[in-house]
Each structure stands twice: as C-alpha cells, then as structure tokens.
Amino acid sequence: MRLQVIGGHAMAALLGLVISTSYGLAQKAAGDGAVYEKNIPIKVTEVAPGLYFHYHHQESNNAWLVTEEGVLVIDTRQHPQRAEELLAAIRKTTDKPIRYVINTHAHGDHYFGNKIFKREGATFIAHRDTAGMMREHFDSEMKRRMGYFKQRKYDPAEVELVPPDITFDTNMTLHLGGRTVELLYVGPGQNPGDTLVHFPKERVIFTGGPFSKNSWANPSFTPSMENWVELLKKIAAMDVDTYLGGHGDIGRKEDVLHEAQMLADFNTGMREAVARGMSQREIVEKVKFEKYKDVRNYYRMHLFIASYYHFLTTGKPKTAYSKCCVPVPGMK
Numbered sequence: 464m465r466l467q468v469i470g471g472h473a474m475a476a477l478l479g480l481v482i483s484t485s486y487g488l489a490q491k492a493a494g495d496g497a498v499y500e501k502n503i504p505i506k507v508t509e510v511a512p513g514l515y516f517h518y519h520h521q522e523s524n525n526a527w528l529v530t531e532e533g534v535l536v537i538d539t540r541q542h543p544q545r546a547e548e549l550l551a552a553i554r555k556t557t558d559k560p561i562r563y564v565i566n567t568h569a570h571g572d573h574y575f576g577n578k579i580f581k582r583e584g585a586t587f588i589a590h591r592d593t594a595g596m597m598r599e600h601f602d603s604e605m606k607r608r609m610g611y612f613k614q615r616k617y618d619p620a621e622v623e624l625v626p627p628d629i630t631f632d633t634n635m636t637l638h639l640g641g642r643t644v645e646l647l648y649v650g651p652g653q654n655p656g657d658t659l660v661h662f663p664k665e666r667v668i669f670t671g672g673p674f675s676k677n678s679w680a681n682p683s684f685t686p687s688m689e690n691w692v693e694l695l696k697k698i699a700a701m702d703v704d705t706y707l708g709g710h711g712d713i714g715r716k717e718d719v720l721h722e723a724q725m726l727a728d729f730n731t732g733m734r735e736a737v738a739r740g741m742s743q744r745e746i747v748e749k750v751k752f753e754k755y756k757d758v759r760n761y762y763r764m765h766l767f768i769a770s771y772y773h774f775l776t777t778g779k780p781k782t783a784y785s786k787c788c789v790p791v792p793g794m795k
C-alpha cells in the first residue's frame with residue numbers, strides 16, 4: 464500500500480514534468496520561434512564596402528567598419544570569450560588595428576567583452592548616460608547573466624567593467640580613413656543613453672537597443688515609451704536603407720515602423736488597462752497583445768507587462784537610472 468502511494472507521488476511528479484514540458488513547447492509554437500531560432504547560425508554580411516554586420520540571433524549583434532587607418536567596432540558581446548570570437552571574425556576581414564569601440568547601450572550582452580578590445584588598444588566611446596548606467600548597473604547586469612555564464616561554462620570573474628574613454632551628449636562625428644561615422648542621441652528609447660551609429664554615405668544605421676527586427680524588447684529600462692516610439696519614427700524617416708539592430712536580422716524601414724506601431728499599441732493598451740483599474744495579473748490574463756504573438760520574445764510578455772505596469776503605477780522604470788537623462792531638444 465505504502466509503495467503504491469510512493470508510486471503515485473512519483474507518477475504525479477513525472478506527470479508534472481511532462482505537463483510543464485509540453486506547456487513550454489506550446490509557448491514556443493505560439494510564436495517565439497525558439498525551436499527554429501536555435502538553429503540560426505552566426506552570419507557575417509558586408510552591408511556596404513568595408514562595413515560588416517555580425518548577426519547572432521540567440522545573443523546579440525555587432526558591426527565593424529574597416530578603413531585604411533584602422534577599424535571601428537560597435538559593441539563587444541556578452542563575455543570576453545565571445546569578444547575573442549568577434550575579434551577572430553574581424554581578423555578574417557582585416558589586419559588593421561582596432562581604433563575605436565562604440566558601446567550603444569549599457570546592457571551586458573553589448574559591452575561585457577570590452578576588455579578584449581581594450582587589450583587591442585581601442586579607444587572607447589559611449590553616451591554620457593550609457594557611461595553612467597554602466598557604472599550604476601554593472602552588478603545587476605552581472606547578476607541577471609549568471610544563468611548564461613553557467614550554461615556556456617564561462618567564468619564570470621573574467622568580465623571587467625571597462626567604461627568609455629570619451630563620452631558625448633547629443634552627437635559626435637568621427638572621421639577615420641576617409642570614412643564618416645555619426646553618433647546620434649535623440650533621447651532615450653529602450654534605455655537612457657541609446658546611441659544610434661549612422662554611416663551617412665553608406666545609408667546604414669546601427670540601432671543598438673531601440674530597434675531589433677521583429678522582436679519584443681524588454682521595457683524595464685525606458686523612462687519614456689513615447690520618446691522610444693518617436694525615436695523609431697525619426698530613424699525610419701532618415702535617408703537610410705539598412706537598419707542593423709542590436710538583436711535580430713537586417714531590417715528595412717517597414718520593420719522599424721512595425722516596431723513603432725507595436726510599441727505604440729502596447730503603450731496605449733497598457734495605459735487603458737491601468738486606467739480601468741485592472742491588476743497586473745488581469746492584464747497578463749486578458750489583454751495579452753496577441754496581435755503581436757508571432758514576434759520574437761512574445762513568450763516573455765508577462766514579464767514585459769509586469770515591467771511596464773511598474774512604470775505606469777510608480778512613475779519609475781523597473782530598472783531606473785538615478786541621473787536620467789541628458790536632455791535633448793524635442794524629447795518626449
């Protein structure tokens with residue numbers, strides 16, 4: 464009899480496991496595409512002469528510009544070992560020295576590889592708010608990436624905070640080997656300090672945090688969803704053909720406008736729900752934003768709702784930056 468009870472418990476535990484597994488699969492089938500996304504290989508594309516895009520769907524993206532006077536790199540990946548891989552990919556295209564690194568925003572998956580490029584002699588550039596966020600949130604960024612380090616068997620102790628050597632407030636133009644690179648800041652999008660890296664002649668822009676093709680972005684950091692939407696409309700109106708996101712594949716204008724519409728709908732839907740007095744749980748269960756269920760990361764919608772609910776009910780982002788933000792004319 465006792466044995467049967469134990470057997471019953473064991474069976475229940477087993478059933479529980481099966482149920483949670485099939486629930487996980489159902490989530491994937493509902494839109495985040497995680498099953499096929501696992502199989503998307505890292506891809507390097509020369510989007511304009513000497514300008515390369517490094518697309519890693521499961522983690523984060525980079526770009527680099529090769530000139531006669533050296534190389535400019537955008538973002539450095541999620542761990543020094545990943546940065547070594549990026550450097551190896553760059554070395555397949557050039558043996559010129561690494562002159563500059565731009566960090567587009569202060570999320571660990573875009574700057575935790577900095578020390579490898581410091582070793583290579585690069586000068587680091589970032590927006591003033593990105594520099595501040597790096598210092599203020601380094602520990603919490605490390606904490607939320609411990610699972611990743613463990614899974615990849617990466618030593619967290621290898622990551623070092625390498626802050627920028629140069630900061631800027633609204634814009635900055637670099638000239639390197641006859642090429643022009645503009646760093647633009649039009650206020651926060653996904654993050655305080657979000658830097659847009661514009662290659663005017665090449666009609667290309669690297670968008671870091673605010674734009675990622677067909678992806679839901681984590682809204683825990685934005686102090687203004689309105690400014691984020693405006694930022695996307697502004698870059699969609701620029702004389703640019705190619706939009707390189709911090710995540711996702713190469714985008715076009717329609718992809719940028721699609722994200723602007725999605726975030727505007729999310730903002731409106733959330734504000735209406737909160738104004739009607741709905742709780743966070745009710746919003747998760749009833750509002751759902753299913754129109755966008757086929758967009759990458761939709762399976763994390765409950766977390767996005769929780770973050771933005773926090774913002775709307777407290778007036779502060781879930782992950783707030785205390786010195787936010789360098790003011791920009793016309794910022795919403």
Ligand SMILES: [Zn+2]
Binds near residue numbers: 523570572573709
């Ligand atoms: Zn990222």
